[in-house]
Amino acid sequence: MEAKIDTMTAMLLAIPQLESGAWRSVFAEKLVAEQAEDGTWRACGQLPTQRRPELETQATTTLWTTLALLIEGKSFNKDTAVRFFDRVTDAQSWSSGNCRIYEFTSC
């Protein structure tokens, strides 16, 4: 499942907690286990092949996963994650693409 980090994170963020089953906890625990020693989560699937700096891609995956686990209320190494994404303060990529952040924290 280590190749599915971004998918698991997206599902946790996109699907309201009200309508979720046991998979939610399984995914969250798996994500906690996948955190690297430097605090990051590795971008998976097609993400690393994008034309954007590797550090920025890694920061994006780490930020999304951190957000998902914070919403899920899971215990993980926040300090190392924060230390990592605090380093990435000047993203380089530009795109006309768009994305939205949906949260279902009060479900």
Added chain:
Amino acid sequence: MVKWQLQDLRIHVLLKLKREEEAIEQLDAIKSPLIASRAAASIAANQIESGDVEAGLKMAERIGDEVGSGDARGTVAIALLQHADRSQATKHLNQLSESDDAMSGVVNVARHWVEHAEADRLLTTFESLHSPVARTHYAISAAEFLIIRERANSAASQ
């Protein structure tokens, strides 16, 4: 755009980590009006949820009127409806313009109540809207979301 979206995402995480001051600093750095509006709405909603409604409403003043800003206004409206005095939430909703963008904020409120199965709040929010345009957008979107939810529930039970 990605550059500022990453800032927006960072702000969401900082708010969850209760690092609001840093989140506001990050907001100041965003040069995209649309993403700045979204980020301002996230910070405002966080302040309202924390009980500082006045600060939240002041932060909400930083939301612009560019295309897509209605979603940001919807975020603030939902926070007010959930965590503030109902009259404040009603006042905020009724101050929205009747532009398509502002109406997307009203649509987001309707979706929120449907997704959270809050039938009473869905109805009372409708009753608090003054603008016929807003009432129409709200009613139609609520009906659509209820139909979608009903179909999803029906499919899940089969």
